[in-house]
Amino acid sequence: MSAIHLQNLVKTFGDFNALKTMDLAIADGEFMALLGPSGCGKSTTMNMIAGMEQPTSGKILFGDRDMAGVPMGRRGVGFVFQNYAIFTHMTVRQNLAYGPRMRGAAKAEIDRRVGTIAEMLQLTPLLDRKADRLSVNILQRVAIGRSAIMEPAIFLLDEPLSNVDAAFRAVMRTELKQLQRQFRQTMVYVTHDQLEAMTMADRIAVMDHGVLQQVGTPLEVYNNPANVFVARFIGAPGMNLLKGRPAESDRGLVVDLGPLGVTPPLPDELAAALRGVRGDVLYGFRPEQAMLVENGGISMPVTFVERIGARTIVHLGQGENAVKAVFDNDVGVSIEQAATIAPPAPSVRIFDAATGVAVN
Numbered sequence: 001m002s003a004i005h006l007q008n009l010v011k012t013f014g015d016f017n018a019l020k021t022m023d024l025a026i027a028d029g030e031f032m033a034l035l036g037p038s039g040c041g042k043s044t045t046m047n048m049i050a051g052m053e054q055p056t057s058g059k060i061l062f063g064d065r066d067m068a069g070v071p072m073g074r075r076g077v078g079f080v081f082q083n084y085a086i087f088t089h090m091t092v093r094q095n096l097a098y099g100p101r102m103r104g105a106a107k108a109e110i111d112r113r114v115g116t117i118a119e120m121l122q123l124t125p126l127l128d129r130k131a132d133r134l135s136v137n138i139l140q141r142v143a144i145g146r147s148a149i150m151e152p153a154i155f156l157l158d159e160p161l162s163n164v165d166a167a168f169r170a171v172m173r174t175e176l177k178q179l180q181r182q183f184r185q186t187m188v189y190v191t192h193d194q195l196e197a198m199t200m201a202d203r204i205a206v207m208d209h210g211v212l213q214q215v216g217t218p219l220e221v222y223n224n225p226a227n228v229f230v231a232r233f234i235g236a237p238g239m240n241l242l243k244g245r246p247a248e249s250d251r252g253l254v255v256d257l258g259p260l261g262v263t264p265p266l267p268d269e270l271a272a273a274l275r276g277v278r279g280d281v282l283y284g285f286r287p288e289q290a291m292l293v294e295n296g297g298i299s300m301p302v303t304f305v306e307r308i309g310a311r312t313i314v315h316l317g318q319g320e321n322a323v324k325a326v327f328d329n330d331v332g333v334s335i336e337q338a339a340t341i342a343p344p345a346p347s348v349r350i351f352d353a354a355t356g357v358a359v360n
């Protein structure tokens with residue numbers, strides 16, 4: 001019943017196509033993140049699921065029930081926005097109790113539910129505080145609690161953590177995930193923050209310019225990006241992509257690395273996959289997967305070394321050939337030295353440069 005199916009969903013505003021044919025199946029009890037840069041159509045998709053916007057064409061099904069014409073209040077969804085919507089003149093307890101009270105729940109039942117939610121969201125000590133005395137962080141927690149207490153089968157959250165501070169956001173990520181596990185809700189979570197999507201979601205729908213780019217588990221979109229957009233967008237820093245072309249000999253790839261560059265060796269199965277590609281390709285590997293080697297890798301001058309606590313980000317090469325390598329320790333490289341890095345062969349990803357689509 002709480003599975004969500006988006007079928008050929010389209011939304012235009014005037015002549016602007018905000019969402020171009022979205023197909024997405026969200027399973028009952030699944031935590032799905034809609035992830036993408038600002039303006040990619042995440043909120044538009046969410047608002048249509050909620051019933052706040054009507055699709056231009058296409059269908060939204062909850063289970064096998066078509067939601068066309070079903071108003072927001074009858075969809076059985078909980079909704080939390082970026083900006084908390086709570087009654088500031090009421091206490092935390094009154095805010096939490098509001099929904100169940102309006103539904104006519106008995107006092108004992110309301111008390112029980114308020115107690116459970118307050119405990120889950122660490123609001124118990126604050127229950128009798130007036131909302132206008134609370135910080136933005138806590139207000140957002142109350143807003144989430146107010147929606148969650150209704151135990152909606154479908155819970156929609158649109159950037160709920162974007163206004164809270166970084167430390168609090170980390171705590172809330174864990175709490176939201178626990179909340180969803182406890183109530184076994186179908187959760188759709190809009191964010192432009194990949195860390196939120198990667199840490200909480202069962203699957204991520206990556207969007208760009210109103211187009212669904214890839215749907216997969218956090219590891220799938222990280223390890224096997226479907227295209228260049230996903231490769232660059234997921235990961236911090238994103239995937240390194242070096243321009244190259246299949247070699248004349250059928251055994252490899254020539255990568256443009258400038259005068260100092262050395263073309264990396266290619267594993268057999270990749271060389272085979274490349275035989276089907278005409279024209280330029282992009283040779284991709286994650287900065288975290290690069291290893292420092294003596295030879296047999298990509299050799300380039302080091303242009304910058306960032307040391308961030310236990311992590312070191314080494315920048316190599318320049319312009320189109322620039323790549324980054326991330327190490328968990330303080331590696332002994334310094335600026336203007338040449339360093340040779342190599343990704344393990346299985347982690348290399350090749351993309352068709354013309355279409356951006358992954359070859360392997």
Ligand code: ATP
Pocket residue numbers: 013016018036037038039040041042043044045192
């Ligand atoms: P953000 O995180 O910035 O909200 P988003 O991915 O959620 O980004 P949407 O809010 O869905 O993006 O907007 C997608 C595109 O549709 C944007 O270019 C936006 O300007 C446009 N848009 C959204 N709502 C309307 C509207 N009511 N009228 C006209 N254009 C709109």
